[in-house]
Amino acid sequence: MVPDGHSPSHSYDYDLLILGGGSGGLAASKEAAKLGAKVAVLDYVKPSPAGSKWGLGGTCVNVGCIPKKLMHNAALLNGNYVHDQPHYGIGVTPESIEANYGMTQDNTAATHSWDMLKQNVQNHIRGLNFKYRVDLREKEVTYLNLLGKFVDKNTIETVDKKGNVDTVTFSRCMIAVGGRPTPLNCEGGEMAISSDDIFSLDRDPGKVLCVGASYISLECAGFLRGIGKDVTVAVRSILLRGFDRECAKLIGEHMKDEGIVFREEVVPTKLEKVGEKIKVTFSNGESDEYDTVLAAIGRSGDTSKLGLENVGVAVNPKNSKISAKFEQTSVPNIYVIGDVMDGCPELTPVAIHAGKALSRRLFGGSNQAMDYRNICTTVFTPLEYGTVGYSEDEAIAEFGEETVTVYHKYFIPLEWSLSPSRGSHQGFCKAIVNKHTDKVLGLHYLGPNAGEVMQGFGTAMKLGCKFEDITETVGIHPTTAEEFTTLSITKESGEDAAASGC
């Protein structure tokens, strides 16, 4: 890092001002305060175009990870109800067995109350918002519910809810304003909602079109379908760009099996109101009507009204994000972390980790930089996807076909095996390995509890794990994670990688 001019004897209001109280900002603020810095966090939620608002904590808590995972869990629980419970004897009576010739059928779909789900999810979030406020107070971080904008490199102008303007000064600043959903840019695009709105929607979403084919679109399509909605996904090009192609394909097939409709290689060209519905015309000329159109076509840095031009911090015009080296912007006392940093993976633990590490460098004498390599991640689609390291395609592109070998395996999760309607569903795992060094380049897992399975392997990857280290690990039986420990079939062998018995 470049010297930033900070001295403990400055005369500004704060040692550190953090712009944005999301995952990254909050973590960084508490860490800096713990190290003795005088810290303030400015957090202000601008309503979404559709009018949704929320409390302290940023995207993850309010309109991201937390409501998403809870709704994903609703879908899993509903799947348990429909597919599994009767076969495990739940809700089954001697009479119902007899009526079905000894075998119960699946449950038909349960009634599902969107209102109950949404309300309980929102109540949980309110609880978290409150905890965050208490937490900041306890950790002696000043929380300012104000919208901020740079005046100069040590001054921010603030505006409160009522429009009152003030200023606050600081020796150092961290920009942690995150991003916002990219709006749908076609005729009538303003009728679409985004992930900022879906989790608090005060009517049943009904028949839904999800536009986009990455994380957010597919996760939302997945949980909406899982609680019984009629769901279509509009895919511009491919599913899950940037992820392993084979895994993306399996996720798509599984979603189709669950009844999600994919409209391939189309974008919406026009949205119009037809009675209570929204009629969507696609680029191939086809059209259909939906109750809800959810645009999840990417996120842009939330920098347009930050006054960055007043201090000379440059933004990438493509995504409105701020570029930095070791989280330091072109203005040495102004730092950036989390989603708004150009090139940063948009993930909560990344923002948290980078924020804490930066605070330790700024106020704790640490020189440990954030390590952005081999970050494990999970996509909470109906068939969950956990991954760390290279995709097969990337590995081959980087190391060459002759260096890369792939061990792969399909498996049937034991928990699905009593349920006939899960019959066609399988889990899958693979390890991408450097043939010459035996080093693991990437791990991929499709199946239940993908995030739980992948986390520990993330630590193993940090330790430079070889393939042999995994296969020499004694498995835990019966789990799905143990499938990694018994990988033995390479793709090049041409042997069958199909699921076999326990």
Place this chain on the structure above:
Amino acid sequence: MVPDGHSPSHSYDYDLLILGGGSGGLAASKEAAKLGAKVAVLDYVKPSPAGSKWGLGGTCVNVGCIPKKLMHNAALLNGNYVHDQPHYGIGVTPESIEANYGMTQDNTAATHSWDMLKQNVQNHIRGLNFKYRVDLREKEVTYLNLLGKFVDKNTIETVDKKGNVDTVTFSRCMIAVGGRPTPLNCEGGEMAISSDDIFSLDRDPGKVLCVGASYISLECAGFLRGIGKDVTVAVRSILLRGFDRECAKLIGEHMKDEGIVFREEVVPTKLEKVGEKIKVTFSNGESDEYDTVLAAIGRSGDTSKLGLENVGVAVNPKNSKISAKFEQTSVPNIYVIGDVMDGCPELTPVAIHAGKALSRRLFGGSNQAMDYRNICTTVFTPLEYGTVGYSEDEAIAEFGEETVTVYHKYFIPLEWSLSPSRGSHQGFCKAIVNKHTDKVLGLHYLGPNAGEVMQGFGTAMKLGCKFEDITETVGIHPTTAEEFTTLSITKESGEDAAASGC
């Protein structure tokens, strides 16, 4: 290993005869056959004292891991039904919301059909038995459904179902006969069933007494309670001897919360038939009546009728197990793997791993010994427990109080957080660390999906993981596994390790 006299040009029937077609024997047989050896597996199931019988595959598939995990899953699914589903909107109608002032209550217990569960579990097992037979045939292993007994160090006498006697000869032998439940040794003890019988019980277990306080007893008590039975556990001394004391205590408290009755520091002294019930008198003079008494008081090596005296292989009289060095018994061409080997952790993947590694040494020129250290394991109690390495108590005993530091944390799994009746339940994790070297000595996790969470950390432990490697791993959010990556509070600090917000 000591030279065992094997030469490829011997004149015996088989290069390798394996006694016992369980987890270890089957894996070893297929590995040896793949390496070109002529292999036979002898497997014969002696009925339990209560008359239960089963097919090929040994304990794990028929009367162990597989039926246990499926019944544990039944209990989890039932818990989802009771505690979670209504709060996620499942089975909720607008009318039911109104009737409950805006909040649904938990579901009352669902009807549960033991018969359906048992039948589907048994059907699944039949399918696996069949797959194993096909698998052996495909891998060119001869399967002999015969009971074996040593005549001399190269000959086994076999008996078939009809009592026909024959012999089979071999150059090398692997003993993989596993163990059987220790019978309850008190007046009327024969009225108790064991884990050999519970998973195929052809009547509803009703009110159950589980005798014993280790793995098997607590897991069975857990799933029986989870599907709605009235369950009591008779504890002779402590819960889960050999495991971390703090974790064992939390598991016990959680089981009590779920409605399981613990009778502490008692053993049954007498069982007697009273009508349809079994009256059990305990060592403290108290008594009660049960429909089913399940004895799970340990397992002994299944060696009593093996004719080991004919070849001079010594057994440990305490547990009837065979001692060995690198899986080689005192008779050089006779090897032993799995549960029947003295000192071997009684776990399926251990038997499999040891068996494969041994076959590779015997027929593949390998010299890699089985590594029995840091084996990760999971206890499938209602609050699942995953662990690898030292318990806190063991670590302190071995390294001294001044060397060991413990990082710990309670957490509320997100998936439980919408369900008021889960309110008192928490997850817990801790890392036992060598203060001087930062090396992780042990990891402990209580919460959902414990096996899935622990597996990857098992690989990390194999790699000599330091505590910093875990906390420098970027988490996967939202998971419970990520709790390990944010451990920061040590026990000695006295700081509060209570669960906080997301």
